Amino acid sequence: MIYDVVISGAGPAGAMAARVLAEAGIKVIAFDKAKLPWRKPCGGGVPEHVFSEGLLDYNEFKKNKIIDKDTKNLYLRAPSGKELVIETPGETVVDRKIFDQYLRDKATDAGAEIQDQTSVRDLIRNQDGFVSGVKIKGPGGIQEISSKILIVADGVGSKLVVKGGLRKKWLATDYAICAVALIEGYIEQPPLSDSMQIYIDENVAPNSYAWLFPMANNRANIGIGIWKKSEKRPMEFLIRLTEQPFFKKKLDETKFKIFWKSSYPIPIQGVKGRTYGDGIMGVGDAMGFVAPIIGEGIFSALLTGKLAAETAIKALEIGDYSKAVLKEYQKSWVKYGLKEGYNFQRMMRDGIVEGGNINESFNKLIDWALEDEYNKNLLGELFVSGTSLAGNIPPELIKKLGEELIPKLSSSK
Ligand SMILES: Cc1cc2nc3c(=O)[nH]c(=O)nc-3n(C[C@H](O)[C@H](O)[C@H](O)COP(=O)(O)OP(=O)(O)OC[C@H]3O[C@@H](n4cnc5c(N)ncnc54)[C@H](O)[C@@H]3O)c2cc1C
Incomplete structure (x- = not known):
């Protein structure tokens, strides 16, 4: 069976990618190892x-x-x-359980295929080293499925992104x-x-x-x-x-x-590695697209699923699935500001955790926020609007945090 795009994993990232591709008339299938609908452990x-x-x-x-x-x-x-x-x-x-099924229904309504109880076990590469398909294990046994582009959306435990050379295994x-x-x-x-x-x-x-x-x-x-x-x-x-x-x-x-x-x-260290290669892109938790302070990843999963699908559509139009073309995907999420936002959040988080005594650091953080309304709202932004801040972090806020807050936190060492 040949598909334009195969997606490993049909959570928010995979379902979003499948929907955007199907809406553009692309032949796409997503495999998910779970019996659907399953409830991904999450704060929701x-x-x-x-x-x-x-x-x-x-x-x-x-x-x-x-x-x-x-x-x-x-x-x-x-x-x-x-x-x-x-x-x-x-x-x-x-x-x-309800949210993910809604996203998958949107994808199948648009014409995508989704096959559950099927785990994607390995990549297949062609003679040029391009990813050209996957090995799956499902109710029909082990099968090989050909693809022009593979989008890996199979979450934090993804082995495919490692096999595909996109990132190394996670450290503890x-x-x-x-x-x-x-x-x-x-x-x-x-x-x-x-x-x-x-x-x-x-x-x-x-x-x-x-x-x-x-x-x-x-x-x-x-x-x-x-x-x-x-x-x-x-x-x-x-x-x-x-x-x-x-x-x-x-x-x-x-x-x-x-x-x-x-x-x-x-995953809470932000994106690790490169998110594209020849015939392959990685999205969502598989690549670490999660805000390092609060662990929010639904937004980034949906966004990166969409951006990867848009890059795939362009690549299919010109018939070139090489990393030279697929790197547009990486450029698009960097341009969006995710990289900058994650770095900023990581710096803030490490300021609190690495301060040596997290309880004391956080007590200081709350005291600082109680000092005035501006500080309080800033803290709100950091916690709930993490990724939307990405790329749009006003320089005066970075200055205020760097000059006022971080020294306070590190003084709890
Ligand atoms: C406890 C917890 C609380 C969280 N709370 C929040 C929150 O409140 N808000 C928020 O925004 N984010 C939260 N997150 C993060 C959020 O859950 C993830 O960022 C988001 O689900 C990522 O979507 P995804 O599609 O990349 O991966 P996932 O949602 O993990 O989906 C991956 C899919 O791939 C499938 N799969 C895995 N391996 C294979 C394989 N080999 N072959 C085929 N299919 C496979 C899985 O069955 C799954 O359906 C939380 C995470 C955790 C763990």
Whole structure:
């Protein structure tokens, strides 16, 4: 079987790429190893810039009941117990089982093929070294599928991007391990029930943060991250979160129940390697397109899926799938500002974590934000508008952060 484009993975990045290609009349298939629909372990926070940048249509999203809950604030809780509520453009909380299926339906409605329970095992190269297809294992056994272009969208555990020479294997410090759960019995009132809630505390989420994202009908998505600590049992940390006195107040003890839980890694060092080669491009988590402070990757997955598909369309038009042509994809996401944004976020994050005492650093950060409204809003931007800031970070903000905040944080060493 010959396809113009084969996509490995049908999460947000793969489904978006499939849709854009199919809309342009390209013969495209996406393989996913999961039995669909599956629920990717995730906080399910869809940032506002997914809609304002035109990647998805909010009204259609609403009409199709993909929205579980719209939030309007960011809530931060320091280890000291000090709290901050910042008005933000808001994030839309979704159930990934519903959200991802919606994205795949958009792709198949446009004419893409999606085949589940089929894992892409290896690349095939032609005599010139170009990627020219894949080996898959699905219900029909092992098969070879030919492609002109391969888009690798198979998430953080991608082996294909390594085999394709795009990046090296992750180092242990390149990703955080998260535990996530969907709960019932969440009973808070506004403004907290309308807030994306972030808690920093070394004892609950070592070198990372814990979250509660409210959902409709007294449900919520809760989770913790662990980074740079060889902790084998993230779920124990998540249970510890639910036992904290400040957290228990949010729950109706008689109704509180975890009805789904899972653990999963998330890349948090930004993009590593080159995102294109002869006949191949890498998108989404597979390449590390995740904002290093907050771990937001849905926006970048959708964006890079779209940009890679647009480059593939141009390459197919001229019949040239070489890296000389596919490098346009890399240029487009750099031009968009993702690289600059990730570097900036990494610098900020490392300022907090590498300060030596994350609890103390974060207490200072919250005190700094409580000093004035400008600082507070800036912190809101850093946390919830990370990637939209990319490329548009006003120089005076960088200066203010560099001169005022970073020295404060490093003085907690
Ligand atoms: C706990 C957690 C919480 C998060 N919370 C948020 C959040 O609130 N907001 C946010 O924006 N981001 C969040 N993220 C990040 C977000 O989940 C990812 O950035 C996003 O899902 C990336 O999309 P993707 O399509 O690149 O990869 P994925 O969503 O991981 O999709 C990859 C797909 O590829 C398939 N696959 C894997 N291997 C193969 C193979 N060999 N062959 C075929 N198919 C394969 C998988 O089954 C999967 O469907 C979170 C991540 C984690 C782990």
